[in-house]
Amino acid sequence: MTAVREFDAIVVGAGFAGVTAARELRARGLRPVVIEARHRIGGRTWTDTFDGLPIEYGGGWISPFAKLAMAELDRYDIPLLEGVLPMPEWAVFPVEDGSLESFDGNVALGRLGELLTTIFEGSEKLLPRPHEPLFAGERIRAVAGQSLRERLDSLHLDTRDDMWISTLVGGFAGGSSKDGAYEALAQWWQVAGGKLADWITIEGQAPASGMSALVQEILNDAEADLHLNSPVTRVDDDGSLVRVTTASGREFAAPVAVLAVPANVWRTIDFRPGLPPVHAETAERGIGVPHTSRLWLRVRGDFGPVHVRDVENGLLTPMFTHAVLDNGEQLLTGYSQDPSLDVSRPEQVRAALQRLLPQAELISYRAHDWGHDPYSLGGWTLRRPGQLTQLPEVQEPHGRVAFANDGIASGWNGFVDGAIESGFRAAGQAADIAGK
Structure with missing residues (x-):
């Protein structure tokens, strides 16, 4: 099959990294084509509706401290709605024997905040410039191999405190605090301002028009030819031209390419020549949390806004009130990092809800399993112990192919x-390779 060659650059993936790269390539004078595996743009962001209510199946919040994302909102005149989550009146948290008990919301979340402040104490010295995570040199390299579990163990917390903080940080790491790097979560703390009052901004602030609308605005500016339903199976780089082949057998060719898919997906693509060792290792080990589902549950029951956390590695944790509806029902949202929860089976979702919140009657729900999504193979990114020191290498292009995704970002x-x-960086690298 003859390859399509009327483009100057190929971008694989139409998430935020890909559309940003395409727009910036266009700004550098290159004509990009965007090839997307799914039937939609947005990657691991996906705005939808559920019973007439707007929801996000993937990343849905932007912190005011996220300067690049905020600049995009300003550029397209999209307001950021702050404080969209209601304050929980009560909380359900685990206790020493593994059972769940109810607590005053202010008390439980206040204690959780104190514990976060404790585990991140001193992180400003490790990450004095959090958007340059290796700036502190040997000081940060010395802890880059430490897991969140090892950090918690060093604090010698009592049983309940350990259970409360481990379910939070373990959830961010994909279920287990053994899997996430301490410095990775400490970097989240520092890029978000380095204080508890700032940390809470990473959730609850949303673009008024939803994430998908912002992605579309960026793509519009790219003026790129878009091909949906086109999973890429092979990337050939002969030193002068990159050929990209889709599952249908269609080929695209251009002097440069930007691979803007999650690092977890790299291992599903046949690279010729193969990936450099650091990229291959990253793909095999993964950066995105491997098993995560996002759930939205419409429930009824006589209770106010709630925040629920199960034990670490629990079936559905966290879960919290996203909105109280006019008829008194609630829209809850929650996450599961346990692959044994089949979110396509209502009886399993109902049983998980019943364990955590027996007062709630499930009316309906929506969910997406990112771990089994073949074009994600996982959810958001949290680096594994030791991966930080590989970051400079994994950010580099390979031949005429540059890489872009949230997992290889320096800052957020x-x-x-x-x-x-990462889209900005990859576009610059690709344009330099192309001589633009």
């Missing part, structure tokens, strides 16, 4: 802001 690693950052 794992967030939309990080995806945008």
Whole structure:
């Protein structure tokens, strides 16, 4: 099959990293084509409706401290709605024997905040310039191999405190605090301002028009030819031209390419020549949390806004009130990092809800399993122990192919802001390779 060659650059993936790269390539005078595996743009962001209510299946919040994402909102005149989550009146948290008990919301979340402040104490010395995570040199390299579990163990917390903080940080790491790097979560703390009052901005602030609308605005500016339903299976780089082949057998060719798909997906693509060792290792080990589902549950029951956390590695944790509806029902949202929860089976979702919140009657729900999504193979990014020191290498292009995704960002690693950052960087690298 003859390759389509009327483009100057190929961008694989139409998430935030990909559309940003395409727009910036256009700004450098290159004509990009965007090839997307799904039937939609947005990658791991996806705005939809549920019973007439707007929801996000993937990343849906932007912190005011995320400067690149905020600049995009300003550029397209999209307001950021702050404080969209109601304050929980009560909380359900685990206790020493593994059972769940109810607490006053202010008390439980206040204690959780104190514990966060404790575990991140001193992180400003490790990450004095949090958007340059290796700036502190040997000081940060010395802890880059430490897991969140090891950090918690060093604090010698009592059983309940350990259970409360481990379910939070373990959830961010994909279920287990053994899997996430301490410095990775400490970097989240520092890029968000380095204080508890700032940390809470990473949730609850949303673009008024939804994430998908922002992605579309960026793509519009790219003026790129878009091909949906086109999973890429092979990337050939002969030193002068990159050929990209889709599952249908269609080929695209251009002098440069930007691979803007999650690092977890790299291992599903046949690279010729193969990936450099650091990229291959990253793909095999993964950066995105491997098993995560996002759920939206419409429930009824006589209770106010709630915040629920199960034990670490629990079936559905966290879960919290997103909105109280006019008829008294609630829209809850929650996450599961346990692959044994089949979100396509209502009886399993109902049983998980019943364990956590027996007062709630499930009316309906929507969910997406990102771990089994073949074009994500996982959710958001949180680096594994030891991966930080590989970051400079994994950010580099290979031949005529540059890489972009939230997982290889220097700053807001794992967030939309990080995806945008990596799109800017990859576009610059690709344009330099192309001589633009």
